[in-house]
Each structure stands twice: as C-alpha cells, then as structure tokens.
Amino acid sequence: MALSCIPSASVAAGPLSFSQQAHLRPAGEHGPALARDPVVRYAGVSRSFVPGLFVVDNLDLDVERGEFITFLGPSGSGKTTTLMLLAGFELPDAGRIHLDGREIQSVPPHRRNIGVVFQNYSLFPHLTINENIAYPLRVRRMPAAEIEDRVRRALDMVKMSGFGTRLPSMLSGGQQQRVALARALVFDPPVILMDEPLGALDKNLREHMQLEIKAIHERLGATFIYVTHDQSEALTMSDRIAVFDSGRLSQIARPETLYNNPANLFVADFMGDNNKIAGRVTRIEAGAAQIVAGDGTELCCQVGPGIAQDAAVVVCIRPERLAIAAPGEVAPNVLPVTVSKLSFLGDHYRLYAANRAGEDVVLKLGSRNRPDDCAPGCQIAIQFSPRDCLVFPA
Amino acid sequence: MSSIALVEYRRLASARVFRRLASFGLLLPALLLLFLFFFIPIGYILFNSVNNSEVRTAFPRASVEAARIVTGKPAHPAFYDALAEDFSTLKDTRALGEAARRLNYEVVGYRTVVLKTGRTFGSRPAGRGDNAARFAEIDERWTQPDFIAGFTRATRLLTPYYFLRALDMREDDSGDVVRVGEDVRVFVATLLRTLEISGSVTILCLLIGYPLAGCLVILPRGLSALLLFSVLVPFWTSILVRTSSWIVVLSKEGIINSTLLKLGIITEPMQLVFNRTGLYITMVHVMLPFMVLPIYSVMRSVPKTYLRASLSLGAHPILGFWKVFVPLTMPGIASGCLMTFIITVGYYITPTLVGGPKENMITYFIAFFVNDTINWGMAAALGTMLLGIVMALYFTIGKVVGIHRIVGLK
Incomplete structure (x- = not known):
C-alpha cells in the first residue's frame, strides 16, 4: 500500500x-x-x-x-x-x-x-x-x-x-x-x-x-x-x-x-537556492517516504532508492515551489513557520521565515499577489507538493 | 539668497587658493634646494666654459683697443698707450697673474712676458719715446703678430677657446679653426675612449644584469632575497674599499693569478689590473646594481600571464620571451642602461685607480684641470661636453622608449 x-x-x-x-x-x-x-x-x-x-x-x-x-x-x-x-x-x-x-x-x-x-x-x-x-x-x-x-x-x-x-x-x-x-x-x-x-x-x-x-x-x-x-x-x-x-x-x-x-x-545547494529541512525517514514505500522533520512535522516526499528506513535525510525544496497554505488547509507537507521579513524584488517577493526547529525557509512568491498577513512575527503555514522536493542522505 | 550663495562661493574659492598655496609652500624647499645646488652651479660651469674675463679685468683699456686691431696687421699705437695705462694703474697682482695664465693658453710664453712687464713696468720712466717702443724694449714679443693676435682672442666677450681645445682644435692667428699639433691631441681620443668604456661597461652590465634580474623574479623568495642582497652589498660598501679590494684580487700576486698558477692553467701571471680588463671587471661590479634594480622592478610588474598567453597562442617559450617579455621590460632596460652609462661616463675614482695610465677617462682631465692647473675653463668645457652627451643620450632614448616610462610613470 x-x-x-x-x-x-x-x-x-x-x-x-x-x-x-x-x-x-x-x-x-x-x-x-x-x-x-x-x-x-x-x-x-x-x-x-x-x-x-x-x-x-x-x-x-x-x-x-x-x-x-x-x-x-x-x-x-x-x-x-x-x-x-x-x-x-x-x-x-x-x-x-x-x-x-x-x-x-x-x-x-x-x-x-x-x-x-x-x-x-x-x-x-x-x-x-x-x-x-x-x-x-x-x-x-x-x-x-x-x-x-x-x-x-x-x-x-x-x-x-x-x-x-x-x-x-x-x-x-x-x-x-x-x-x-x-x-x-x-x-x-x-x-x-x-x-x-x-x-x-x-x-x-x-x-x-x-x-x-x-x-x-x-x-x-x-x-x-x-x-x-x-x-x-x-x-x-x-x-x-x-x-x-x-x-x-x-x-x-x-x-x-x-x-x-x-x-x-x-x-542541489550550489545550483540556485534551496531550502533545506533536516529529518528522519519513518516509513518508506514504493518511492515515497514519510519523513519527520526536526520540528516534528510529518513530511511526505518522493525518494529514490538510496534512501532507507530510519535514515537521517535533508529535504530540499526550491523557494519557488513553496506556497503559503490557506488557513486551516488539510494537505500533506504543511509546515508552520514564523515570518521574519518580506522583501520586494521587482518581479517577485521573497518571504523569509523560520520553522519551529530554527531552520531558515525562503519563499519566492509571484509579484502579482502580495502576500497578506506577512508582517514579521506572524505565524503562517507553508506548503509544498511531495513531488517538488528532493531528499538526500544527510 | 544669492548673496549667501556668493559668500559661500567666495569662501570656497579662498579655500581653494589657500590649498594651492599650501601645496606650493611644501614644494618650495625642494625647489629652492634644486635651484641653489643644481641650476646655479651648472649655470656657473656653463658660463665658465666660455668665460673670457681674466684679461678684460686686468687690462680694461687695452681690451677695448685690442678689438680695433686688424687681423695680420701690427697693433696701432693707441693699443700700447692703453696697455701702458693699464699696467701703470694695475694694483691687483692676482688679476695680473690670472690674465697672464689666460694669455699663456693662447700663446706659450705669454705668462713670462706679462709677469716680467708687470714687475719692471713701474721702474722704467715713461715718456721716452712712444709706448710701443717701450713695450718692445721690455720684451720684444709684445710686438710679435702671434702675441698680438693672442691678446685679441683673449679679450673677446666670450671665448670658444676651451671648447675648441676640448675637441683638440684651436683658432689660429688668422681666425681659422685648425687642429692642434699631433703631440697635444689628447681630448678627442680620451672622449672616444670614455664613450667606448662606458658603452662596453653598459653592455656588459646588461648582459649580466638582465638574466640576474630574471633570476631575482623567478627564484623562490629566500633565494631571491639572498641574491638581491649580494647585488646590493656593493651599494653599502665604500667605493674606495671595493676598488682597492679588486686591485688586491686582480694583481699579479692576487687570488686569481695565484690560483690559476697553482692549477697550472697559466704559466705566468696575467695582467688583470691597471689595464682595460681590470677596468671592465671593476666597473661592471660597481655598476651592476644600477642596471639590475630598474630592470628587476619592471620585470616584477610584468604579469606572468603574458608568457602563458604567448605559449597558448603557439609561440615557443624562447620566442615568447623575445617577442613579449623583452619588449615589456624595455623601460627597465632603457633606464638601467641610461643610468649605468651616465654614471660610468662621469666616473672618476675607479678608472683612475684601476685603469692605469693609458686608460684615462675624461673625468681624469676634469679633475686634473680643477685640482692641478686650476684651469676652470677647460674643466668646464669638458664637463659641459659630458653633460651634452648625457643629455643627447637621454633625449634620444626618451624619444624611443618614452621618458615617462623610463622614470617609471605609466
């Protein structure tokens, strides 16, 4: 299954x-x-x-x-x-x-x-x-x-x-x-x-x-x-x-x-930006793994054969693949984070945040829809698709 | 509003003027020093080489009359009258001595004539006959045409005598420029020898100094520091000490000869000192730092990537060295050669001590005229010629390489 x-x-x-x-x-x-x-x-x-x-x-x-x-x-x-x-x-x-x-x-x-x-x-x-x-x-x-x-x-x-x-x-x-x-x-x-x-x-x-x-x-x-x-x-x-x-x-x-x-x-680290979230594989099955992140959040990612049960791993997600989750949304890979800064870079916004384990997370958001409720200190949830992440042995 | 702007503008303008004055003030001592101890002495030397004032000072009236003497004709009576008046009013024996020496340059024997006349003129009663006969009575040479012509030449405003003499030439009694007698032709040969020695020393220094500078650049730090030290040590040693130690090393009983004799390479000692060989050896040693340092400093500033680029473009290392590295170090070569040549041309101690009697350089004669015969005119003329050669060389090389590059400005 x-x-x-x-x-x-x-x-x-x-x-x-x-x-x-x-x-x-x-x-x-x-x-x-x-x-x-x-x-x-x-x-x-x-x-x-x-x-x-x-x-x-x-x-x-x-x-x-x-x-x-x-x-x-x-x-x-x-x-x-x-x-x-x-x-x-x-x-x-x-x-x-x-x-x-x-x-x-x-x-x-x-x-x-x-x-x-x-x-x-x-x-x-x-x-x-x-x-x-x-x-x-x-x-x-x-x-x-x-x-x-x-x-x-x-x-x-x-x-x-x-x-x-x-x-x-x-x-x-x-x-x-x-x-x-x-x-x-x-x-x-x-x-x-x-x-x-x-x-x-x-x-x-x-x-x-x-x-x-x-x-x-x-x-x-x-x-x-x-x-x-x-x-x-x-x-x-x-x-x-x-x-x-x-x-x-x-x-x-x-x-x-x-x-x-x-x-x-x-x-992955050298080519472009990547968010790195450390975790441990708790379940692995048919190319997908359940990973518990440092802050206790459960993540679900596609993985290759190099990843084994109980392995310490790093989950990499590109900033442009991260999105702000709608409040109360029930979906896989939702991470609660605290906003630290929002920067406007012309063609996009960059949202700097940190998760509960203290790992920095950067989101790249389209410039059309200015993210609301992103004042520094705000608690929001971010979300990504299981297909948009890469898992490497730590 | 505008008056405030005007006040502000004036304040800025005066600040600017003050700053300019301050920078000029800082330069002033250097300029003053340069003027006092460089331009004035050089100007004085230049003037001395054509200065003709000795006879005019001692015999002012006769000098005026001498200008009216027609070439080839006997002097007119007014000349002797003026001369008589000059002699009778002459008080300063030093001026008389200088005039006598100056006249003696023109005609040998003039000194005796003038000094004898100076001694005896006052004791002889005047008025007995005309003054011409009176001078002829004291010494008949006063009426000889060559003595008259010599007097005329020595009373011109400026004289070409010293310069002509420095070129082994003179003005004869009819005013033509002719060469001096073969037995006294010495300066042209000396000048040519000076140029030959300086040129040879420069070339030898370049041949030794260029690879040496290259080694300084290429070798690892410790070795190159050692090498640089050994190049610089001569700089810190008295020139007299260095020259005399070379005499010790090169003499017949010296280290080189005794070693070669012991090894059986030679059967009798070689003459290595008091000749051209010894002069070259010693002068190259003395001059090497002046060649190595400018070349070294330019070489160090040439990036090694140029040679790499040359290699990558398919040029053999030797070709790249010749086509890229050597041209890029040309300012160093030019400034090293110029410095070596200029200093060698004017070098005195080493050639005098090591060169031997047949290898006299022009500086020997300059020193001789300054110290022994007190002939400032000759010393100045020879010195001016030296200066001229150096300036000509400087501007020629400057034209080819660019003066701003020789002095190290980009």
Missing part, C-alpha cells in the same frame, strides 16, 4: 523527472562515461600542490566535439586547475589527457593548439589589436596575406572591426575581452578554453557578452570549455555543466537536469 500522501498511480506512471532519475540512470547519457566522439578526455587525472591534498582528484571527464561545456564550482574546487591541465600550464601527477585522440599530458603548451582566454585578457600591451590577433598566426609562419585576411575576419566575428590599430590600453574591459576571444580563435583551435573571462565586467555587459560568446560558439562549431563560479552564467551558456567540488566531479549534466535533478546535496 502506497503512502497516503502520494497517489500510487503517479508514482508508478508519472514522468521520471525527479531525483530518482539521477540515482537510477546508469552513468551514460550525460554522466562521466565515454562519449561517442570526445574531443577532450580526462582519464584518471590527479593533481596536488600539497602532498595528500588533491586539487584535482582522479578526474574522469569527456568533452564532446562542438559542445559548450562549463566547469562550475566554488573557488578552490579544482575547476581552473582542470582547465590549466588541458592548456598545459599544469602537469598532472597521474592520469592521461587526450585531445583529438592524442595523449597530450606531456606535450608542451605551445604545441597543443588550444585557444585560451584568460581572466585578465592578457592582451600584449605593447602590440596593437591587429598585432595581438596576428601573433598566433605569425608564430605559425602564415603568409602575410592570409594573416591579414584572418585578422580581419576575427575582428568582424567579435564586432571589433575598426579597432585594429589601437593599443589594448585604449579599449574598455568588454572590448579587450572580445579581442582576447578573437585572438584565441583566429588560429582555428579545435578547443577554446575560457577561464572566468567575464569576471571583471559589470553585470549588464557580462550578460550581453554571455549571449555573444554563445552566438560565436554556435557560428564556429568549435568546442568551448568555460570556467566560472557564477551558476547563472553557467546555466545561460552551457550545453553541459560539470560541477566541481573539492577536486572531484560532483555531477555533469545539461543545465535543466542539473537544476531540477541535482545528483547530490552539494549540487
């Missing part, structure tokens, strides 16, 4: 769009398994700067040809080191790195033919924009006519025609970043690495550049590997996102999957 809170039919036949999916799915479709035609492959790659402390810890990762993949993670998670291992500025302690099927971990960086866009642009300050972009072509001893042609096309590509004779110091940050991108792609590298390239730009320019980089990626068809700690940037631009946590690959998936079905608590 199914738990009363979830209709048994929906558990059996409902679309598998929950955490179960991530748990159940064999690593393959988007997981760190073998891609059909990987342009880059990390196989068991490790790198440590301090003995015993791995910045990159036994990494297996395939990058598919032509995709836009983002390495996402907090600072110190190893994402930049992973990138620099590919560029050749770091050498792995163990493991192999393949580029186009060729082992490159011992190839010096200048012979790897990989375009790199650095965080601080690194345009050569003593060379004009044209000379900067021509630099990789000159060292490849291309004929002058072809260099000129390619430089012009690269400048067109990043919409910087007419700036060719200026020095980098005469350009704004955004313009310098475009030139750096043009310089990294002018020699047609199969892979272009970008290390937090937009970190120094202001928010509006950053969003604009995100779209442009994405457009250039689609026009070129080259593989882009992008490192950022900004999850919204990662969600906007990426075909796939690899989330790094303390040198390990936490999850690699499409943005939607990552957001909706994080594989673990770290990813």
